[in-house]
Amino acid sequence: MQVNINGETQSVNTLESLAELLLRLGYCGETFAVALNGDFVARTAYAQTPITDGDCLDIVAPVVGG
Secondary structure (H helix, E strand, O other), X not given: OEEEEOOEEXXXXXXXXXXXXXXXXXXXXXXXXXXXXOEEEOHHHHHHOOOOOOOEEEEEOOOOOO
């Protein structure tokens, strides 16, 4: 399946949820926010949010500094 992550198309195996994808990408325990197809996804909904072919994800983390 193909998904767009931060503007880059990536091939991923079939996934059950957004939580599974984030874990595979190494986003565990970090502070970040996720938008799926332009809509913010609450952290409490990651496990219940399905990922489908063609989805677009924006994963952003805060940057410290000035």
